[in-house]
Amino acid sequence: MTMPRTDTAYATWNETWQTETGRSAWSKAEPDVLSCAKVIREAGGSHALDLGCGVGRHALALAKMGFKVDALDGSPAGLAELAREAQVAGLDIVTRQGMMDLLPYRDEVFDYLLTFNVIYHGDRDVVTRTIAEIHRVLKPGGTLQLTMLSKRNVNYGQGEEIAPGTFVVTNAGDDKVHPHFYCNARELVLLLASFEISSLIDREHKPGHWHWHAVASRS
Numbered sequence: 001m002t003m004p005r006t007d008t009a010y011a012t013w014n015e016t017w018q019t020e021t022g023r024s025a026w027s028k029a030e031p032d033v034l035s036c037a038k039v040i041r042e043a044g045g046s047h048a049l050d051l052g053c054g055v056g057r058h059a060l061a062l063a064k065m066g067f068k069v070d071a072l073d074g075s076p077a078g079l080a081e082l083a084r085e086a087q088v089a090g091l092d093i094v095t096r097q098g099m100m101d102l103l104p105y106r107d108e109v110f111d112y113l114l115t116f117n118v119i120y121h122g123d124r125d126v127v128t129r130t131i132a133e134i135h136r137v138l139k140p141g142g143t144l145q146l147t148m149l150s151k152r153n154v155n156y157g158q159g160e161e162i163a164p165g166t167f168v169v170t171n172a173g174d175d176k177v178h179p180h181f182y183c184n185a186r187e188l189v190l191l192l193a194s195f196e197i198s199s200l201i202d203r204e205h206k207p208g209h210w211h212w213h214a215v216a217s218r219s
Contacts, residue, residue: 007099007122009178010074017055017077026054029061033114036145036215041065045111049137051100052118056082056093063091067112070094072103101129105137112143117211120149120181123163127181127191135194138218144195147211149182154208156182183212192216 016022037048046068050059053071055078063069063086071093073079079095086093098104100119119130127148134144149156151165155176159169162179165187169176183191185200195216203213 007074007101007126007179009121009175009180012175012178013054014075014077017075017081023055023081027057029057030116032213033058033116033145034061034065036143037062037065037067037112037114040112040143041067045143047110048112048114049105049110051103051113051115051134052121053082053095054078056085058114058116059093060085060089060091062112062114063093064089068092070096070105070110072096072098072100074099101126101133103133103137107136108139108142109137110142111139112145113138115144115146117147119146121175121178123166123179123181125163126179131191131194135218140218142218144192144214144216144218146214148188148214149180150202150210150212151182151184152202152210153182154210155180185212188212188214194219 048062048067048069050062050069050071053059053073056071059069059071059082071082074097076097079097083095096104113134119127138144159167161167165183166179166181168179196219197214197216199215201213202210204210
C-alpha cells in the first residue's frame with residue numbers, strides 16, 4: 001500500500017498567506033537569521049536559498065543584504081506575495097513552487113541555505129530526505145541554518161502519533177492538523193550527521209513552544 005504524503009502543511013499555510021492578518025504575523029525577519037547571514041555575506045557568500053519562504057520575510061532581507069536569492073515554497077499564495085513585495089522593492093528574487101524533499105536545483109549551488117520553521121512539517125522520512133537534498137544543493141563548506149521542533153515543545157505528544165515522533169492533531173484548526181516531527185538533541189545530531197554543527201540551541205519562541213536552532217556547514 002502506498003502511504004500518503006505527510007509534508008502537506010503548506011496547504012494550510014496557503015490559506016494563511018491569502019489574508020492580510022495571516023501575513024502580518026510573519027513579516028519581520030528573525031534577528032538570528034540576519035546575524036548569521038551577515039557573517040556569511042561578509043565572508044564572501046553570495047547565493048542563498050530560502051527554503052519554505054512563506055511570504056518572503058527572510059528572502060527579502062537576504063536580497064537587501066546583497067545575496068542572489070532563490071526562494072521555494074509549496075504555497076502559490078505565499079510566492080505570489082513575495083513576488084509582489086520584491087517587485088515593489090526593486091529586488092530580483094527567483095521564486096519556485098516545489099516540495100522540500102525534491103529540490104529543483106543543481107548540485108552544489110548555494111553558499112547559504114535557510115529553512116526557518118519549515119522542515120519539521122512531515123515525518124522522519126520526509127525530514128531525512130529533505131536534509132539529504134539540502135546537503136546536495138549546498139556548496140562544500142556552505143552554511144545551513146534551520147529550526148526544528150524540540151521534544152520540550154508543549155505540543156509534543158498531543159494528538160495521534162502517526163510515525164515515531166510525528167503527531168497530528170485532527171481538531172487543531174491550524175497546521176497542526178498536518179504531521180509535525182519532534183526530536184531531541186541526539187536525534188537532531190544524527191539527522192545532521194553529514195554536516196559539521198557549529199551551533200545548536202533549544203530556544204523558547206513563546207511560552208512552552210521550544211524549537212531547536214542549528215547552524216551547520218556542509219562537510
